[in-house]
Amino acid sequence: MNTQKPHRGVGLIYRYHKLNSPSPRSWRLILKPICASTEIELSNWIAEKPLKQNQLIAIFSSCQKFGQGQAGRIWHAPKGGVWVSAAIKREGGFENNSQLYGLAVALALIERIERIGVNVKIKWPNDLLVDGQKLAGILPRLSFRGGKLRLLRVGVGLNIFNNVPKEGVSLKQIIGDKKMNLNFWSSEVLLAIERSLDFLDNKDFLSSQVEQRLWSKKYIDKETGDQWDIKGIDSVGRLILFREDKEKILSALI
Helix, strand or coil, X not given: CCCEECCCCHHHHHHHHHHHCXXXXXXXXXXXXXXXXXXXXXXXXXXXXXXXXXXXXXXXXXXXXXXXXXXXXXXXXXXXEEEEEEEEECCCXXXXXXXXXXXXXXXXXXXXXXXXXXXXXXXXXXXXXXXXXXXXXXXXXXXXXXXXXXXXXXXXXXXXXXXXXXCECCHHHHHCCCCEEHHHHHHHHHHHHHHHXXXXXXXXXXXXXXXXXXXXXXXXCCCCCCEEEEEEECCXXXXXXXXXXXXXXXXXXX
């Protein structure tokens, strides 16, 4: 018996979300069977219909041809995973830092996945790993107008029962033959994005929780090969490193 359920429309995502969300926030959703990139689709949507204050929108796609990852890398996004780009109009009250927002979404998504007993770690800044293999990737972006924050944007890719590259892993591989429902996990990602907003209002808590879930306490400089110890996460999401009585602060290239 095949227990893997594909997307059939946003109606089922709304249904799961209504059942599981105590939040009064309301999403506008679009589901595309296939697209080049949900990030591109989201930009087009925002250009055509600008968001109102505190409005939340998201575009899902069953598969992407050219999904976008960190530093412009292509994200492997075939059928069987949750591929979504979301935007929230939230002006003011937040530091202009995409790293911190990315970590907030990462922590919130980990909370949702931990509920089914899966031990997930953060590979700073925005990858979620299980036993060293990539389960999810997060691409945070901030949009500004006149120097002021206009939109919080985030792309999320979560492997459910899709084929994955050798460095990746899916929830299906981790928890076995339990039912994998894309509409349920699509709703879980939306819940995580909502929860991330709460974390942004408590940066000390966010940093401490991220530190507890870091995949490694070591960081290797890709340019020099030097190994640094990870001291922690600062209030804007940067990595605090130390080595031989030296300390440095590392910002992510997102």
